[in-house]
Amino acid sequence: MDFSLSDEQRLIAATMRDFVEKELYPHEDEVERLDEVPSQLARTIRKKAIAAGLYAPNMPADLGGGGLDAVGVVLVELELGRASYALQMLVERPSNILQACQGEQRERYLLPAVRGERHDCVAMTEPEAGSDVRSRTTTALRDGHSYVVNGTKHFISHADVADFIILFAATGEEQTPRGPKKLITTLLVDSPSPGLTVRRGPPCVSNRGYHQCELVFSDCRVPVANRLGEEGRGFELLARWLGATRLQVAATSVGRARRVLEAAVQWAAGRRQFGQPIGRFQGVGFQLADRATELEAAEMLTLRAATKMDRGAMTDADAAMAKLYASEMLGRVTDSAIQIFGGMGLMTELPVERWWRDARVERIWDGTSEIQRQIIARSLLRPYGG
Numbered sequence: 001m002d003f004s005l006s007d008e009q010r011l012i013a014a015t016m017r018d019f020v021e022k023e024l025y026p027h028e029d030e031v032e033r034l035d036e037v038p039s040q041l042a043r044t045i046r047k048k049a050i051a052a053g054l055y056a057p058n059m060p061a062d063l064g065g066g067g068l069d070a071v072g073v074v075l076v077e078l079e080l081g082r083a084s085y086a087l088q089m090l091v092e093r094p095s096n097i098l099q100a101c102q103g104e105q106r107e108r109y110l111l112p113a114v115r116g117e118r119h120d121c122v123a124m125t126e127p128e129a130g131s132d133v134r135s136r137t138t139t140a141l142r143d144g145h146s147y148v149v150n151g152t153k154h155f156i157s158h159a160d161v162a163d164f165i166i167l168f169a170a171t172g173e174e175q176t177p178r179g180p181k182k183l184i185t186t187l188l189v190d191s192p193s194p195g196l197t198v199r200r201g202p203p204c205v206s207n208r209g210y211h212q213c214e215l216v217f218s219d220c221r222v223p224v225a226n227r228l229g230e231e232g233r234g235f236e237l238l239a240r241w242l243g244a245t246r247l248q249v250a251a252t253s254v255g256r257a258r259r260v261l262e263a264a265v266q267w268a269a270g271r272r273q274f275g276q277p278i279g280r281f282q283g284v285g286f287q288l289a290d291r292a293t294e295l296e297a298a299e300m301l302t303l304r305a306a307t308k309m310d311r312g313a314m315t316d317a318d319a320a321m322a323k324l325y326a327s328e329m330l331g332r333v334t335d336s337a338i339q340i341f342g343g344m345g346l347m348t349e350l351p352v353e354r355w356w357r358d359a360r361v362e363r364i365w366d367g368t369s370e371i372q373r374q375i376i377a378r379s380l381l382r383p384y385g386g
């Protein structure tokens with residue numbers, strides 16, 4: 001497999017790196033302190049990203065997006081992942097699933113999202129239904145030309161600033177040999193809407209300035225015209241785009257880990273104890289060596305999955321392995337960084353403790369590490385009827 005980059009790919013990555021360093025890094029401390037991206041700053045960053053042609057890199061060119069293939073998307077995510085989440089999300093990658101919009105939906109949701117005029121969020125998780133996605137209790141029951149939605153979602157990222165919600169709700173049940181199975185349907189819900197309450201959830205230790213919300217639907221009417229795809233086929237729709245989302249998590253984890261490792265190496269080279277740089281002690285140098293090796297492996301795994309995706313050959317297990325390995329590698333890299341920085345690693349004066357906190361969520365969202373392992377194990381056992 002050839003991972004050498006074309007001149008165009010090199011240029012895309014360099015342009016994104018430049019943007020991240022000039023437009024995002026300088027605001028990280030402020031966002032951390034405020035736990036908020038000031039709205040004027042958010043507008044400015046979005047505007048600059050659009051002007052630089054960096055917005056919506058994951059969307060097809062004929063829709064006005066970056067038109068990158070999966071490898072190209074990974075390359076930009078490697079750069080975006082370096083910056084703190086609340087800021088890098090302003091260089092928006094509208095949810096991939098929006099590409100399923102049809103007719104009017106394209107004008108009202110997809111195209112404004114690609115242009116940066118409207119912003120989406122995805123609402124799957126419920127207080128009683130996290131990993132067990134089939135056990136959703138939020139319902140959308142058909143009544144004439146509307147669905148009437150009732151239920152509660154939680155942990156929904158940036159719903160406080162989203163203009164519409166990509167909602168997964170149960171529209172019925174089917175009988176299967178394994179018992180009844182919920183039929184999940186995807187709906188586009190404008191926010192605000194009558195019958196919808198959006199409120200901030202509890203503060204999260206990771207990614208300050210990027211908030212999770214609770215959504216309460218109480219007889220909230222959503223036009224049938226806002227259904228994405230067929231009724232009861234929400235999971236199939238989701239499954240088509242989930243791989244790309246997991247590669248995004250893998251790539252941003254690799255990008256972040258590279259930044260953290262660079263900082264740890266510099267510290268180990270400059271900090272002297274017992275008359276020499278601490279990096280010369282085997283206990284420190286070997287940590288750096290192990291983390292650097294894992295980082296390269298995670299990047300290769302992610303690029304390999306993206307290459308397969310571009311050939312239409314990526315499996316669920318490929319995406320799961322990349323997400324699992326990269327997010328766990330990031331956890332080890334940030335933990336080693338704290339150790340190598342010593343006490344200074346835990347002081348808020350430096351960003352190391354922030355990187356460590358922020359890394360933790362990558363093993364949880366978009367399917368926990370255990371769920372990724374389950375996907376991989378199932379794919380291993382399937383040929384043997386397991």
Ligand SMILES: Cc1cc2nc3c(=O)[nH]c(=O)nc-3n(C[C@H](O)[C@H](O)[C@H](O)COP(=O)(O)OP(=O)(O)OC[C@H]3O[C@@H](n4cnc5c(N)ncnc54)[C@H](O)[C@@H]3O)c2cc1C
Nearest residue numbers: 122123124125130131132155156157364365366367368370
């Ligand atoms: C900061 C943050 C942002 C989020 N943003 C969004 C969002 O925008 N939209 C959205 O819909 N959701 C979002 N989520 C939800 C996220 O996807 C869920 O937290 C995640 O899927 C796990 O669900 P849970 O938290 O309910 O944990 P649970 O499912 O209750 O799991 C608890 C533990 O049990 C383990 N476990 C569960 N089932 C199994 C199993 N079968 N085998 C082995 N272990 C298992 C899990 O791996 C985990 O360790 C976000 C979460 C966080 C923390």
